[in-house]
Amino acid sequence: MSISTALRRLLPSFLGGKRPPTVAVLRLEGVIGAMGGLRQGLTIAGTAGLIDRAFRVKPLSAVALVINSPGGAATQSALIHERIRLLAEEKKVPVYAFCEDVAASGGYMLALAADRIIAHPTSIVGSIGVISGGFGFDKAINKLGIERRIYTAGANKHRLDPFLPENPDDIVHLKSLQADIHTIFKDMVTGRRGLRLKQPAGDLFTGDVWTGRRALELGLIDGLGEIRSTLKAELGEKVRLVPIAPKKRMFGLGRLLTRQGGLAGEALSTVEARGLWSRFGL
Template sequence: MSDEQQRGGNDSGSQAGDDFPEKGSGDRWTDGPEVAQPTQQRPLPGAESDDAETLRERQRLAQLEMMDRWVGGVLTEQRRTRRWKLFFRLMILVIVLVSVTTTVYRVFLAEPASSLPSQRHLALVEVHGVIASDAPTNAERVIKGINRAWSSESAVAVVLHIDSPGGSPVQSQRIYSEIMRLREQGDKPIIAVIEDIGASGAYYIASAADDIVASPVSLVGSIGVIYAGFGFQEAIDQLGIERRVVTAGENKAFLDPFQPLDDDIASFWQTVLTQTHEQFIDDVQAGRGDRLSDSPELFSGLIWSGEQALELGLVDQLASLEQVARDQVGKAEWQNYTPRLDPFERLTRRFTQTAAELVGLRNTHSPLHFKAQ
């Protein structure tokens, strides 16, 4: 072979080597594992007649729909979480407000016994609404106010500010007895001032005072005892209802409204009412003394106006609270000694009383009432 042919052969080899470098020569295009060519392309979802662009669009819409559902679920969960967070925050806020309100009330609004006025004044105790153990006007609260007013050295008189139709005989008698005890000490006068009504158990309380003042149009009196109920025995017979009562003691259920009230039971119950009425009369006479008239209707349960009550000796003067204050201290001012009700207790009492009235229950535990009807 000639030198020229050898050079030609070498040139051909060099050109081939340049076009196809050997493996391991460091070329990034040829080094690395070999990848097999796909034999068949995966079909895109859609109809066989759809072209590639349509299939890609459908796939994109499917992805967007799935993304929308996911985003919607995330937003729903976030809204639910925010609602619970808001609920718990409101609960915490309510608890904080209740605590702050209670603290402010007890520190600034509830008047302690030591914060008594030093100037001469009337010491007022309110007897408002129905008198009952589970009502704001109960014996414990009223007696506490009376004792606070009585112990105040600057109080020239204790005033029972009455606006009540009466109520429980027991609660009324407890207040009456406490007023009579203080009255016998003779330290300061006790005056009962009747506003719109001072009847039955409320007048029972007023009769223990040294003097009773009323407006000319106030309702005063109703010195009597009442029991009221219903008889449903004929109604349940017509409805075909059987009443089942099991007692130990033959007369234990004698006031059952679903059983007839026979003559013997009615006579017995009348003796109970009469005896209670006599106690009422005796206490009123002990409190009022000779000021009462001898009218046969005085203790019949009738209720009179203030002017009529003055003629019958049930009241001593026709005047107002302002006039009493001017007569006693020279100005129409007074200090309220009635113990304050806790706001939550007052709310609870109001709810309980309303619920009891809705279901037809009485607002006192005793079936007897010193109450104007």
């Protein structure tokens, strides 16, 4: 250890004071899952390094997650959640989640990684359910005189093909997958929230969303507020917030044209993202 480092560590004690509490602040914003074009969705690959950096801040009093997400891919949501919980338990550091505009579906799953969840009274919270969507083009290609040709090894490789008529057996299979994922989500909520939940599970796991004020009454969150006032009230006026931000990247037109379908991929990912946000009036 260098002399300058030692002096910096000893200075607070010489002055008769204590170091202010330090909170690493990690923003988790956007649709969860891989996106096309320049639009970066939240994935474990993209956030793991940031999560690790947040828990390496020293001295560390807590980690604060600032969440603004309408959800997305269930697996990516769970993987990010699990990485945060793993480090929180390993480092024995409390985690706060602060919900902004929306923490719904996978966004709420991210919030469940926290020991305390805080939302603004107007935040949209919940959507504890599973959804799948798509389009059917079989009638359209029939009108155009287009013949669909598909060959598989495995009878069910063409399930839910949008260019073939919908098969009732495929719907049953899809719903069974959704039910499995929904059960995992429900178990996560009950495991993390426990006795704090104030309504029967059947009322909470319908896929509905609520304002922050109503979510507090239901026990889905622990309080109302925003990050600075809440942390000052709980950790002291001198609490120090340390933002954990990703490195900025520069993209040229050539890079855009070669990424996941180029301009077409960018347009499609924008439509997909807007569709998720618009479900919550955003």
